[in-house]
Amino acid sequence: MCHLAxxxxxxxxxxxxxxxxxxxxxxxxxxxxxxxxxxxxxxxPVGTYVLSVCTNIACMLGGALELLGHAESALGVRxxxxxxxxxxxxxxxECLADCDKxxxxxxxxxxxxxxxxxxxDALLDDLRAGRLADTVPPHGTLVRVxxxxxxxxxxxxxxxxxxxxxxxxxxxxxxxxxxHKA
Amino acid sequence: xxxxDAPRIMTxxxxxxxxxxxxRYLATGGYTALRKAFTMRPEAVGAEVDAASLLGRGxxxxxxxxxxxxxRKNPVTYLVVNGDESEPATFKDHMLIERxxxxxxxxxxxxAYALQVSQAFIxxxxxxxxxxERLQQALNEAYDHGxxxxxxxxxxxxxxxxxxxxxxxxxxxxxxxxxxxxxxxRGFPRIKPPFFPAAIGIYGEPTVVNNVExxxxxPWIINNGGAAFAALGQGRSxxxxxxxxxxxxRKPGNYxxxxxKTTFRDLxxxxxxxxxxxxxxxxxxxxxxxxxxxxxxxxQVGLPLGQDEVGDAGSMLGSGSVVVMDSATCMVRAAxxxxxxxxxxxxxxCTPCREGSGWLERIMFRIEHGDGREEDLxxxxxxxxxxxxxxxxxxxxxxxxxxxxxxxxxxxSGIRMFRDEFLVHVKxxxxxxD
Numbered sequence: 383m384c385h386l387a388x389x390x391x392x393x394x395x396x397x398x399x400x401x402x403x404x405x406x407x408x409x410x411x412x413x414x415x416x417x418x419x420x421x422x423x424x425x426x427p428v429g430t431y432v433l434s435v436c437t438n439i440a441c442m443l444g445g446a447l448e449l450l451g452h453a454e455s456a457l458g459v460r461x462x463x464x465x466x467x468x469x470x471x472x473x474x475x476e477c478l479a480d481c482d483k484x485x486x487x488x489x490x491x492x493x494x495x496x497x498x499x500x501x502x503d504a505l506l507d508d509l510r511a512g513r514l515a516d517t518v519p520p521h522g523t524l525v526r527v528x529x530x531x532x533x534x535x536x537x538x539x540x541x542x543x544x545x546x547x548x549x550x551x552x553x554x555x556x557x558x559x560x561x562h563k564a
Numbered sequence: 565x566x567x568x569d570a571p572r573i574m575t576x577x578x579x580x581x582x583x584x585x586x587x588r589y590l591a592t593g594g595y596t597a598l599r600k601a602f603t604m605r606p607e608a609v610g611a612e613v614d615a616a617s618l619l620g621r622g623x624x625x626x627x628x629x630x631x632x633x634x635x636r637k638n639p640v641t642y643l644v645v646n647g648d649e650s651e652p653a654t655f656k657d658h659m660l661i662e663r664x665x666x667x668x669x670x671x672x673x674x675x676a677y678a679l680q681v682s683q684a685f686i687x688x689x690x691x692x693x694x695x696x697e698r699l700q701q702a703l704n705e706a707y708d709h710g711x712x713x714x715x716x717x718x719x720x721x722x723x724x725x726x727x728x729x730x731x732x733x734x735x736x737x738x739x740x741x742x743x744x745x746x747x748x749x750r751g752f753p754r755i756k757p758p759f760f761p762a763a764i765g766i767y768g769e770p771t772v773v774n775n776v777e778x779x780x781x782x783p784w785i786i787n788n789g790g791a792a793f794a795a796l797g798q799g800r801s802x803x804x805x806x807x808x809x810x811x812x813x814r815k816p817g818n819y820x821x822x823x824x825k826t827t828f829r830d831l832x833x834x835x836x837x838x839x840x841x842x843x844x845x846x847x848x849x850x851x852x853x854x855x856x857x858x859x860x861x862x863x864q865v866g867l868p869l870g871q872d873e874v875g876d877a878g879s880m881l882g883s884g885s886v887v888v889m890d891s892a893t894c895m896v897r898a899a900x901x902x903x904x905x906x907x908x909x910x911x912x913x914c915t916p917c918r919e920g921s922g923w924l925e926r927i928m929f930r931i932e933h934g935d936g937r938e939e940d941l942x943x944x945x946x947x948x949x950x951x952x953x954x955x956x957x958x959x960x961x962x963x964x965x966x967x968x969x970x971x972x973x974x975x976x977s978g979i980r981m982f983r984d985e986f987l988v989h990v991k992x993x994x995x996x997x998d
Contacts, residue, residue: 383748385690385729406748419750419911421732422690434691439855439887440653440810442901476734476905477652478691481808481885482816491693524690524729527697530704533724534713539682 384413384423388522393424421476422491429464431509432521434475435497436486441477444484445498450474452499456506469510471521489514490521570796570822573784573804574777578663584698586705589666595711597783601674602719607636609678613782615790617802622646622739622775623854623883625871629790631772632679634762641769643681644761645672646742647688647695647776650734651854652905654885656806656818657776661688661695664780665702669725671779673711674786676723679772683724686776687742690730700727734909738965739773741911752911753965777806777884797823801870805881807831811850811888814839824870828852832865832888845890849981853882855902856970858957859977878957894997895985899978900928906971917968920951924975931986934994941979941986948972 383405387398394417400410417423424432435453437446450461453472457465461474480486483496487505494505494514508514519526577583577592589595601609614629645668649657660668668686676684688696703725706712714722728746730736736745740754743766765771781803785793794802801823809831810816819837821830828850832838841847847862858879860867867877874881889898907921924947930936945955952959952969955976959969979986988996 384731416748416750417731419733420690420730423731437901438652438905439851439898439901440816442898443811443887443889443893476908477650477654479649479655479658479689481653481655481810482818484810484816488691491691493694524693525696525700527700527704529700529727531707531713534707534722539722 384417384420385524388423389524390522392430392520392522393427427464427468428521429469429471430520431469431489431518432471432473432491434473434478434488434491435461436475436478436484436488438475438477440481441484441486444496446485449485449487449497449499449502453502456503470506489518491524492518494518570804570820570825571784572820573793574660574664574667574780574806575818575820577667578659583663584665584702586666586702586709589664593787594666595670595709597786598670598673598677598711599717601677601786602717602721606678606680609674609786610636612790613675613678613785616781616785616793617790617800618778618781618785618793619801619871620775621777621781621805621884622737623651623856625881628774628778631762631774632675635679635770635772638763638770640679640681640762640772641683642766642771643672643676643679643684644739644743644746644766644771644773645684645686645776645779646737646739646773647686647692648730648737648742649689649776649883650737650909651856651883651885652902653808653810653851653887654854654883655808655810656884658689658692658695659818660776660780660806661692662698665695665699666706667783668699668776668779669702669706669712671782672725673716673723674782675772675774675779677721681772682722684726685746685766686725686727687736687746688727688729690732696727696729703727733911734905735911735965735967738967741965742773743771750911752913753967755964797825797870798868799824799870800872805869805884807869808883808885809838809888810885812842812845812890812893813888814842821869824868824873826869827866828860828869828886829865831869831886838888841888841890843890845892847888848891848893849889849895849977851885851887851889851974853880854885855887855905856880856966856973857882858973859981861981875958880957892997894932894995895978895982896928896932896989897995897997899974900925900932902974903928903971906967910967914963914968916951916962917971920947920968921971923947924971928975931989932995934989934992936986936990938987938990940990941983944975945979948976 399413403410403413464471478486487497582588610632618628619625733751735741736751738753741751745751761771833840903925907925910917912918948955961969
């Protein structure tokens with residue numbers, strides 16, 4: 383649900399977290415506490431393009447710290463910052479699991495192949511000119527392929543499973559109570 | 565026997581550009597294993613996987629068949645597949661999800677049939693946006709094809725599959741943290757024992773958790789028989805395995821290799837595999853199984869790629885990622901970066917891990933940047949000892965999950981193998997590689 387809210391707004395607005403809380407019957411603070419645990423959920427506005435530069439071991443061996451330094455000066459922001467025009471957010475990422483193509487960079491979580499300082503500058507130009515619009519959707523949009531069908535397993539079987547689940551949980555609760563009293 | 569003679573169990577389709585489509589999958593024998601499984605009794609399917617002695621490919625290496633047979637006493641409600649691949653320098657699951665999602669789905673379907681569950685979840689790392697789209701597309705196609713859903717292929721067996729995206733947290737690769745995350749909470753690992761997911765898993769129900777690569781092996785095992793799989797490899801390490809080779813080699817990449825029959829030397833130097841060290845440098849050290857594993861030196865390249873063989877030598881095959889570092893690599897910087905990763909990804913529940921990783925990272929940082937002291941080396945080892953008493957392998961644990969005892973591996977290896985290099989940083993007041 384946080385992914386959905388982020389797809390709508392590009393980041394997690396307080397109003398969205400409050401609404402998720404209502405739907406899930408938890409407090410907005412619990413939603414925020416959960417969201418803040420995860421790297422991909424942003425509690426503050428981010429740029430249209432979030433550039434994730436991996437600096438973990440395999441990429442570091444391939445010159446990632448140097449690339450991150452280049453990116454910081456090219457964009458005029460430190461890692462974690464957003465450019466004043468609101469187009470780019472630079473993010474120092476942990477391993478993005480594409481380690482045979484170092485230095486690994488993702489834009490809005492789409493791989494853009496191995497990067498060097500020179501190719502990084504070209505990447506920024508391409509993004510500014512909208513040349514990658516087909517492959518890189520705006521930040522927040524994660525999965526563009528929707529589920530095309532609902533759950534199809536036999537309703538009766540699911541109901542029986544749920545009943546058995548409730549029974550087992552009740553039995554465990556009783557056992558736990560019994561243990562407590564004893 | 566040549567390295568390339570072993571059958572390609574998981575990577576047979578990856579040469580095709582359209583390897584992820586239903587069309588290509590059906591044209592290359594897709595979903596025949598599922599149809600075959602439906603002609604067998606569920607226990608017979610499980611017995612075939614048992615006979616294959618397939619070790620789980622997630623990192624811990626527990627036999628998948630035995631995990632399933634333990635569940636026969638207790639009916640299992642859910643199957644959860646772990647595709648949260650986040651161990652640094654591991655990129656095999658990423659490739660399997662993006663390039664051959666139907667193979668994973670077929671593995672899930674067969675496994676669900678063997679376990680007689682009607683609901684499966686596939687948890688995929690959120691950063692794999694393209695992989696998530698390909699897998700969801702494959703799932704939609706499989707529903708349309710009648711391979712998932714109600715009364716699959718007229719067998720009377722029904723299964724629903726849900727693909728769930730993660731949101732960026734290394735710890736969610738730990739199975740109980742993943743279940744918490746799947747339930748919509750923070751990815752805090754659960755305390756275990758006493759209750760493993762087999763007893764209390766997702767939504768409080770008995771759950772089997774398997775890795776994506778484990779699932780990708782299942783269709784081949786059913787088509788060719790568990791005995792054919794077990795005939796590959798040696799000892800407890802059967803079949804083939806995907807090794808993710810990264811770092812200073814000429815040809816980094818994922819290689820499917822028969823277990824035990826191949827050595828680290830083959831993987832790093834063979835022209836059909838890693839192709840040797842980049843440039844004119846030589847091998848300085850390598851990490852044999854993800855950054856949680858203790859390092860090996862050049863004298864250990866002769867070791868076979870087998871779970872027990874590497875375990876006996878004091879490290880682990882872990883996630884199957886091999887990181888090669890050449891002679892121009894600063895070992896202090898390498899160990900610092902790995903420690904920084906653990907410090908950032910510690911979930912924060914247990915004090916030794918949460919505080920220890922941060923302290924270690926800061927000390928490593930100051931050594932690398934010329935502000936280190938000679939006594940820092942002992943201080944580092946003392947802190948490591950507090951996180952994992954004895955700093956031995958296999959490690960002792962003071963934390964809920966194994967992230968804690970993974971932290972000391974790189975620092976302890978660095979100090980053990982390259983003590984002089986640490987001291988040069990201290991004495992010269994900076995990094996000699998800068």
